[in-house]
Amino acid sequence: MTSTITSPTIIPYIKADLHTHTCASGHGTGDRITDMAREAARRSIELLGISDHGPATLGSADLSYFRSLILCERTRFGVELRYGAEANILDAGGALDIPDDILGNLDFCIISMHRPIYTSGSAAENTRAYIRAMRHKKVRFIGHCDDPRFPVDYRELVQASLSAGVMPELNNVSLLPDSYRKDCRAGAIKLLDTCAVLSCPIILSSDSHGHEHLGEVTEAVNLIQEVNFPETLIRNRNTARCTSTSLR
Numbered sequence: 001m002t003s004t005i006t007s008p009t010i011i012p013y014i015k016a017d018l019h020t021h022t023c024a025s026g027h028g029t030g031d032r033i034t035d036m037a038r039e040a041a042r043r044s045i046e047l048l049g050i051s052d053h054g055p056a057t058l059g060s061a062d063l064s065y066f067r068s069l070i071l072c073e074r075t076r077f078g079v080e081l082r083y084g085a086e087a088n089i090l091d092a093g094g095a096l097d098i099p100d101d102i103l104g105n106l107d108f109c110i111i112s113m114h115r116p117i118y119t120s121g122s123a124a125e126n127t128r129a130y131i132r133a134m135r136h137k138k139v140r141f142i143g144h145c146d147d148p149r150f151p152v153d154y155r156e157l158v159q160a161s162l163s164a165g166v167m168p169e170l171n172n173v174s175l176l177p178d179s180y181r182k183d184c185r186a187g188a189i190k191l192l193d194t195c196a197v198l199s200c201p202i203i204l205s206s207d208s209h210g211h212e213h214l215g216e217v218t219e220a221v222n223l224i225q226e227v228n229f230p231e232t233l234i235r236n237r238n239t240a241r242c243t244s245t246s247l248r
């Protein structure tokens with residue numbers, strides 16, 4: 001039995017999908033890391049980031065799961081694997097639900113605001129919370145900051161991202177017509193416009209819970225094309241650029 005799966009008929013828009021969830025997130029899927037890697041190979045995704053919800057999410061893995069990720073295989077089915085987390089921002093001070101020492105052993109961290117874990121403040125307060133949450137060097141991405149329930153000052157947030165070497169994502173799930181995050185399109189457009197003006201790189205991500213939507217960024221690509229966002233700023237179009245700039 002071969003350990004490599006190839007599927008030359010599928011050419012994904014992105015080569016790296018860094019925002020994906022396994023059964024360790026506690027909802028949406030029973031898939032394990034192996035199931036995700038197998039599907040990534042089938043879909044010609046070269047670099048797969050596993051980013052399960054931090055422990056403040058009801059039913060998600062506890063800290064020992066994140067502590068143990070360092071022991072997992074770095075390549076499966078020919079796919080490079082990187083292990084991170086979608087950490088929850090807990091408060092206006094930017095505290096995260098994964099302590100610094102455990103974050104330090106991960107490859108990357110996405111910081112996100114979720115209800116009811118984070119209580120939204122004003123745009124200025126939410127922006128400050130994001131910026132404070134960027135202080136750990138493993139924080140590499142901002143998750144779905146297009147959500148109108150958590151308004152932000154995009155200019156200030158993108159400027160701070162550039163300074164910290166953090167990239168906002170364009171989240172495909174936010175843009176789905178039946179998304180559980182409602183009315184994210186206006187925020188996504190503001191985010192893209194600001195990133196284009198300030199030359200801030202971004203990633204596109206599937207936010208797939210399980211293998212089913214892995215690598216799927218169709219809605220995000222449609223929006224990118226609609227607003228003429230420069231493709232050169234999309235870091236995960238190319239695996240090498242992604243690993244050199246976002247997963248160091």
Ligand SMILES: [Zn+2]
Pocket residue numbers: 086112114143144
């Ligand atoms: Zn999220």
Ligand SMILES: [Zn+2]
Pocket residue numbers: 019021086207
């Ligand atoms: Zn997610």
